[in-house]
Amino acid sequence: MRLKLDISNIQGFLSDGQLSELRREAGEALKRLSSGSGAGAEFTGWMRPLDKGPELELIRQNAGKIQKESDALVVIGIGGSYLGARAALEFVKSPLYNAFDKDTPDIFFVGNSMSPDAINETIALLGDRDFSINVISKSGTTTEPAVAFRVFRSMLEKRCGREASAKRIYATTDREKGVLRAMARQEGYQCFAVPDDVGGRYSVLTPVGLLPLAVAGVDIDEMLAAARGVFERPCAGDTDDPVIGYAAARSGLYRAGKRVEILAAFEPSLRFVCEWWKQLFGESEGKNHKGLFPASVINTADLHSMGQYIQDGERILTETFLKVEKGHGDITVPDMPDYADELDYLSGRSFTWANHQALAATQTAHAAGGVPNMRIDLPDRSAGSFGELVTFFELACAVSGYMLGVNPFDQPGVEEYKKNMFSLLGRPGY
Numbered sequence: 001m002r003l004k005l006d007i008s009n010i011q012g013f014l015s016d017g018q019l020s021e022l023r024r025e026a027g028e029a030l031k032r033l034s035s036g037s038g039a040g041a042e043f044t045g046w047m048r049p050l051d052k053g054p055e056l057e058l059i060r061q062n063a064g065k066i067q068k069e070s071d072a073l074v075v076i077g078i079g080g081s082y083l084g085a086r087a088a089l090e091f092v093k094s095p096l097y098n099a100f101d102k103d104t105p106d107i108f109f110v111g112n113s114m115s116p117d118a119i120n121e122t123i124a125l126l127g128d129r130d131f132s133i134n135v136i137s138k139s140g141t142t143t144e145p146a147v148a149f150r151v152f153r154s155m156l157e158k159r160c161g162r163e164a165s166a167k168r169i170y171a172t173t174d175r176e177k178g179v180l181r182a183m184a185r186q187e188g189y190q191c192f193a194v195p196d197d198v199g200g201r202y203s204v205l206t207p208v209g210l211l212p213l214a215v216a217g218v219d220i221d222e223m224l225a226a227a228r229g230v231f232e233r234p235c236a237g238d239t240d241d242p243v244i245g246y247a248a249a250r251s252g253l254y255r256a257g258k259r260v261e262i263l264a265a266f267e268p269s270l271r272f273v274c275e276w277w278k279q280l281f282g283e284s285e286g287k288n289h290k291g292l293f294p295a296s297v298i299n300t301a302d303l304h305s306m307g308q309y310i311q312d313g314e315r316i317l318t319e320t321f322l323k324v325e326k327g328h329g330d331i332t333v334p335d336m337p338d339y340a341d342e343l344d345y346l347s348g349r350s351f352t353w354a355n356h357q358a359l360a361a362t363q364t365a366h367a368a369g370g371v372p373n374m375r376i377d378l379p380d381r382s383a384g385s386f387g388e389l390v391t392f393f394e395l396a397c398a399v400s401g402y403m404l405g406v407n408p409f410d411q412p413g414v415e416e417y418k419k420n421m422f423s424l425l426g427r428p429g430y
């Protein structure tokens with residue numbers, strides 16, 4: 001495992017004795033998770049990432065077909081049905097993937113809001129280009145993706161008719177149940193199964209994330225191999241296991257009165273990793289009036305806004321920094337000695353180096369200001385690093401959830417808003 005965890009900046013907030021007791025507790029929770037004896041054990045299929053086999057082959061084949069036939073893929077899904085794919089695409093490729101990557105189809109994410117502007121802008125960007133649709137919904141009944149699917153399906157049908165458009169629609173949904181599965185059967189859409197034992201927020205390394213990522217040319221084999229590596233890590237359950245270290249430290253800080261955990265990244269390409277992480281931890285832990293509230297910042301931009309609060313506001317915060325050792329490239333500050341900008345001390349210095357100094361300076365300042373913090377180091381922005389990072393977080397989240405005394409795999413609270421919305425929208429039976 002190449003990912004590293006540094007928790008030295010929680011010294012002074014948790015004693016060595018407390019930390020070792022927390023580690024012991026985390027180890028017990030990990031055992032319950034691994035043996036399938038904890039709450040929600042029927043939703044731990046994400047602990048067996050796909051290896052070779054017909055399902056992966058089907059993903060590869062259809063990704064190749066989409067690449068050949070289409071200039072763009074419209075990915076329709078919300079929450080766990082889209083955040084992971086978008087996080088991976090932006091991390092491994094770029095937030096500007098559509099502008100830069102001309103060898104593979106553009107990817108548009110829709111159906112993740114009820115905004116007409118978001119839909120209209122995507123339609124305008126698609127123009128008259130050939131596109132395919134990947135509609136992703138485990139339940140098959142979520143309103144936002146379902147109505148967006150109607151819009152883009154009707155566009156395709158107007159262009160090429162019902163039968164031909166069905167050949168460009170790929171449905172990722174429950175193996176048996178739900179409206180989407182029934183429609184897919186009726187219309188003959190190519191289907192991919194969201195495994196029964198994997199919840200939305202844990203599904204990025206299933207067909208939910210893998211199909212769009214394969215279309216975008218992301219190395220899904222590298223991603224899955226790295227994920228498997230996390231489950232096979234020799235240090236599992238030991239004191240130097242980063243999964244144990246992270247779960248133990250954040251649980252201890254919560255018990256010590258910290259109420260908010262901020263994930264602090266220093267790369268705009270990690271914005272959606274943060275969004276994915278917020279869903280993972282928020283939906284997994286926010287239950288029975290308990291749980292750290294997950295928030296995020298993208299620095300150094302947010303140091304010029306949220307930085308004030310973090311340094312000096314309510315002392316209910318803990319922070320987890322994400323450091324990427326090496327991005328896709330680097331740039332140096334030009335040597336321009338005859339100007340009055342007083343920047344000669346940085347001449348020839350790399351932006352990566354400066355970014356890392358900013359991160360180190362922030363960690364120290366925030367710890368001194370009463371915000372204990374940890375740091376996760378990633379070697380690069382490769383597909384492997386992404387696979388490791390999401391698997392590390394999923395494991396740590398499940399362990400933290402058990403330490404908190406909640407089921408980290410259900411989401412009863414999400415259903416409440418859905419019921420109210422159905423009623424206001426006039427859905428029969430609500």
Ligand code: PA5
Nearest residue numbers: 079080081137138139142200201
């Ligand atoms: O994690 C979850 O379960 C949710 O966020 C779902 O992913 C989200 O509500 C979308 O659900 P579905 O895939 O059923 O459309």
